Amino acid sequence: MPLTGPGEADDDFAFSCSPGVAHAVIHRAGGAETSAHAHRSPLRRTSGYDCAMTGGKGGLREAVRARALPIGEVFLVAGIWGSSFVGVKVVLGYAGPLTVAALRYSMAAAILLPWVLGRGGISPRLPLRTWIRLAAIGVSQYAVGNGALFLALRAISSTGASLAISLVPIPVLLLEVAYLKERPSRIHLLGILVAVFGSFLFFSSGLEPIPGGAICLLALATVSFAVMPVLGRDLARARAVSNTALTAIPLTLGGGLLLVIAAVTEGVPDIPLPMWGIIVGLALVNTLAAYLLFHHALHRLRAGEANVLLNLTPVATALIAWGALGDRLACSQVAAMAVVILGASLAQLRRGLQGRGSGVGST
Numbered sequence: 001m002p003l004t005g006p007g008e009a010d011d012d013f014a015f016s017c018s019p020g021v022a023h024a025v026i027h028r029a030g031g032a033e034t035s036a037h038a039h040r041s042p043l044r045r046t047s048g049y050d051c052a053m054t055g056g057k058g059g060l061r062e063a064v065r066a067r068a069l070p071i072g073e074v075f076l077v078a079g080i081w082g083s084s085f086v087g088v089k090v091v092l093g094y095a096g097p098l099t100v101a102a103l104r105y106s107m108a109a110a111i112l113l114p115w116v117l118g119r120g121g122i123s124p125r126l127p128l129r130t131w132i133r134l135a136a137i138g139v140s141q142y143a144v145g146n147g148a149l150f151l152a153l154r155a156i157s158s159t160g161a162s163l164a165i166s167l168v169p170i171p172v173l174l175l176e177v178a179y180l181k182e183r184p185s186r187i188h189l190l191g192i193l194v195a196v197f198g199s200f201l202f203f204s205s206g207l208e209p210i211p212g213g214a215i216c217l218l219a220l221a222t223v224s225f226a227v228m229p230v231l232g233r234d235l236a237r238a239r240a241v242s243n244t245a246l247t248a249i250p251l252t253l254g255g256g257l258l259l260v261i262a263a264v265t266e267g268v269p270d271i272p273l274p275m276w277g278i279i280v281g282l283a284l285v286n287t288l289a290a291y292l293l294f295h296h297a298l299h300r301l302r303a304g305e306a307n308v309l310l311n312l313t314p315v316a317t318a319l320i321a322w323g324a325l326g327d328r329l330a331c332s333q334v335a336a337m338a339v340v341i342l343g344a345s346l347a348q349l350r351r352g353l354q355g356r357g358s359g360v361g362s363t
Helices: 056-082 084-091 097-118 128-152 158-165 169-180 186-203 212-225 227-237 243-266 273-297 303-309 312-324 331-346
Strands: 012-017 021-027 033-039 051-054
Touching: 056 084, 056 273, 056 303, 056 312, 084 273, 084 312, 097 128, 097 243, 097 273, 128 212, 128 227, 128 243, 158 212, 169 186, 169 227, 169 303, 186 303, 186 312, 186 331, 212 227, 227 243, 227 273, 227 303, 243 273, 303 331, 312 331
Parallel strands: none
Antiparallel strands: 012 021, 012 051, 021 033
């Protein structure tokens, strides 16, 4: 919502926001200044952290710098998660899919949770609504989503499984509008469509037929994966819990539930020592480090903005498979990579970065 009136488009402005109330000071050419308070509305909520934007070229530079770190964090996460499918596919030759997922997440939780508790990072006075959202993240992301994905990996290639990730921005977009009340811009919608199209283009030539049961599992995983970015963004922008608690609590709840299910359905596995090395790597790097980075990025990025960057994950998977397993990349796939990157880049643009004074209504 612009804070300048008609004829004031050339005025420089300074904008700062804090939890609950945004305060703007408009510096006019004559040296006088006026102030206004912009309270939260259902369709425009502040992000729960202090921020600053200055009009003109300086404001553009500050806005770009403020978003560069979280975008870089999610970009790194996409590369890390690109290796997950390859690593999991290798370990599945020695243990059941639910067991692999349970060991990965419960091991990461066992490392992070004591550290968070030791630092007093989990308040005993957390509201019930916060606990419900944390539990929903844990069950949907780890127990249901990744459990279904790992089950599907028994019947399809890692490339086919990674394709399901490229569809997650669609349910995330729907939940973002319905639950978070954060309305995407047209350029963001265009970026999502371009990124999803690029992902399909990338895999269209080499994708093998997928059995019906695996399709159902991938559909379940796709919907389940949409819950974490949305609820995580909701908790992060309100600073309801710390970043480490936002990672540790769902990991503990979801990983613990999955560990029980795996023990009942698949029994105790006989895993050789080299495979344990891969599982430990998946727990420390692909789970612990990656989810900490992703949740930290949600303080600054909307759920859809963060999630569409993860469309680079299938591209990273294919590149890793090309380097490690000798898979070939066709010219059409290289072109599709450029399309995915273009779409992910478009989805990061905001009105506030396109014109002075137009971004005050954006979060």
